[in-house]
Amino acid sequence: MEIDLSGRAAVITGGSRGLGLAMATRFAASGADVAILARRPDALEEARKAIAAVAKGKVLAVPCDVSKADEIARAHDAVMSGLGRIDIVVNNAGTSRTGAFEDVTDAIWQEDLDLKLFAAIRLARLAWPHMRERRWGRVINVLNIGAKAPRAGGCPTVVSRAAGMALTKVLAGEGAPHGILVNALLVGLIVTEQVKTWHRLRGGNMSLKDFIAKTGEAVPLGRMGTAEEFANMACFLASDLAGYVTGTAINVDGGSSPVV
Numbered sequence: 001m002e003i004d005l006s007g008r009a010a011v012i013t014g015g016s017r018g019l020g021l022a023m024a025t026r027f028a029a030s031g032a033d034v035a036i037l038a039r040r041p042d043a044l045e046e047a048r049k050a051i052a053a054v055a056k057g058k059v060l061a062v063p064c065d066v067s068k069a070d071e072i073a074r075a076h077d078a079v080m081s082g083l084g085r086i087d088i089v090v091n092n093a094g095t096s097r098t099g100a101f102e103d104v105t106d107a108i109w110q111e112d113l114d115l116k117l118f119a120a121i122r123l124a125r126l127a128w129p130h131m132r133e134r135r136w137g138r139v140i141n142v143l144n145i146g147a148k149a150p151r152a153g154g155c156p157t158v159v160s161r162a163a164g165m166a167l168t169k170v171l172a173g174e175g176a177p178h179g180i181l182v183n184a185l186l187v188g189l190i191v192t193e194q195v196k197t198w199h200r201l202r203g204g205n206m207s208l209k210d211f212i213a214k215t216g217e218a219v220p221l222g223r224m225g226t227a228e229e230f231a232n233m234a235c236f237l238a239s240d241l242a243g244y245v246t247g248t249a250i251n252v253d254g255g256s257s258p259v260v
Helices: 018-029 041-052 067-081 105-133 157-178 191-200 208-216 227-238
Strands: 010-013 033-038 061-062 088-091 137-144 180-187 251-252
Touching: 010 067, 010 105, 018 033, 018 041, 018 088, 018 227, 033 041, 033 067, 041 061, 061 067, 067 105, 067 191, 088 105, 088 227, 105 137, 105 157, 105 180, 137 157, 137 227, 157 180, 180 227, 191 208, 227 251
Parallel strands: 010 033, 010 088, 033 061, 088 137, 137 180, 180 251
Antiparallel strands: none
């Protein structure tokens, strides 16, 4: 299925690697102008070059710590200056920090909420008037399957992600009369750079390839997903093909979540 995002401009947070880079690459190859936001200028520039190799439009790299309101505001202005519009917002920046409830301090809670919840609120709020004016927009919030099925020891991530799912539903209701569609994609076991960290901590004497295969055995489909498969779903939601899809939280997890 051919997806055409020509004439659209997308902003993707956490866009220098992993799922963010995969989505930015897919969007750019489908014709969108793309702005990627992340903290490290060197990683951003490397990602920009990789995206530009397949892009059909503009590619913009904007250094930004999205946990800080003033930096989001500056990044928004830079994107508007460089691309001239914002049609698609993908709130992807985040970590998977977890721990026992008693060990999670106020500072950790605040850091997590600033990065995963308030960053999404602030960026969507800035882009919202542009979308409403043109009566077309897309907001995609990248969460994880713990948002629907929180587990013990999952704080603070599962709580901030669950809040992100509620935000998705609220914005979908408010955006619908203005042609703004808002959805969430919930990540399961996907091969990204994070898996390399898991391998170092838990892999023992296994090779990375064997570790990925072994970890994937727990998934009903029998394997871990790829960042490209995730990006394909995001690209669909960003397109006109998904014109009747809003307010949903879609598992991209190979069937792992106990909650549909």
